[in-house]
Amino acid sequence: MSGSRSKSIVLWTLVTIALVTLSAPTIVVLGASFTGGNIITFPPDGLSLRWYARISQASDLRNAFLRTLQVATVCTIVAIPVGTLAGIALAKYAVRFEKTIQIYLLLPFTIPLIGSGIGLMLIFGNAGILGQLWPVGIACCVINLPFMIWAVTASATGLDPDLELAAANCGAPPLQVFFSVTLPAVMPGVITGSLLMFILALNEFLVSLLLVDARIVTLPVLIYNSIRSIITPDLAAISVVFIACSGVAVFLLDRLVGLDIFLKSK
């Protein structure tokens, strides 16, 4: 980086503050989960794994976690074909009303989550499917769909249309062109998008809160409901599940497509 000393001092000061702010909750939750005492104190009361032992015994936590996984799976399975097709269509073809379609497909981001959540709650309520898990997965898919479309369009714009024409010219029918040329070319986008969809659905809180009832509560909602003014370490130990999932997702993203993909300009 070119520039003077004062530039790096200013930059690094701001970045350090940002880094500390970003990392502090994660580090503290991790630390708190290993505490030996009954409440979280500073300095900590020694180290122990007793809270992990405690939460591994609790069936309500385990069930909530399994339900959360189920929601995230439904969300991802729906998002992959829907988002991939839409992303390729937007990136490759000159569609009519392109601007309008784009604005329409950005609705999940422009409508506030509380609005989307309540709207879906009313629709699902009328359809009589509230109280099941798969509608929650669909809801998570709808509200995060632009992430999937973005990821796919980003890799599809790099695909040379001549490649598909060449394949067709060599006699490949349309589906074969799609599966042997188009799809492999956008695969990095599909992987990035599906990882994002999965992890965001895993963490989705507000829409879950609106769509679940006490019988099918998901883990983020369970944690929210359990937060009291007295802070006990068992919640910290559950929260570590999310930190671990996040770590795995970051690792996979880096291994499969490289985190640098997010720095690329369009």
Added chain:
Amino acid sequence: MRAARTAYPLKWRIMDALEGVAAAIWPARFGRATPYLMLLPAVLLVGLLVLGLIQIADASLRTLDTTTFQFSDDYSIANFRRALTEPLFLVVAQRSLVAALIVTAVTLVFAFPYAYLMVRTRSPGLRKFLLIALFLPFFIGQVVRAYGWLIILGNQGMVNEALGLVGVAPMRLIYNYPAVLFGLVQYMLPFAVLMLAPALTAIPEELEAAAGSLGANWVRTFIHVVLPLARPGFIGAGVVVLTLSLTDFAVPAILGGGSQDFIANAIYDQFFRTSDQGLGAMLALMLVALGSILVGLVFALFGAGTLAMGRSRV
């Protein structure tokens, strides 16, 4: 001839059958419509949200009869009037709007240097470290992060315990406005950095060097070269942070402890505490309108920035 045909690999025969089916239900002369067919599932899925909005609009025009707990069959704008006149909602709306503006400004101030350093650093190790430090909290839900702040800042939290060791009386660090703002900034930072970074990548580093060789110091280079060129990134990041913080629920609920409700919390309370669905729906509709107006205003003034999807154009 037939024997040779069965000798084809199974995959080929499946593909041939699929191509046949595809050609039968979607002949080549429909080719021009193919992109629309590909867009259809996404359009239908997002259509759920439109249906939801219609439902909300319908509910918002029905008033609750407090004696029978029934909703009126005919429409009226009584809820609209109540939403505008009740002082509670005005306080909540003002609190959310001011918070959204402050959070946006503060987040952009911290996100820009982060994105800049991440894009411009020559060290791949540092870049990866910054990316991981960004993505790890991004992928950890709001609830867990807010819980982390409770452990740090709570009344029996780490900061207060540490202050107690040196004889300072415990301070109330959470359940107030600054705590909510702080939590929101932390929540928004990854969004903002990820929206800014591509815009910064697009700025050729030579431009900065050129400005420097013409005698501009780094502050002037930033103000006259980098910041103007990064505008699409600032628009994208600004819009995302503004709307997400304006409409947030979890951070005000957890770090505000019920005393710092935002619009989303007021809506939730109307639905699940007072059970006045009509008024709650009206508030939700007004929030959607407010958010859309803000986004529309920014887009009309500055363009869609890095938020645009689809084919890249200059």
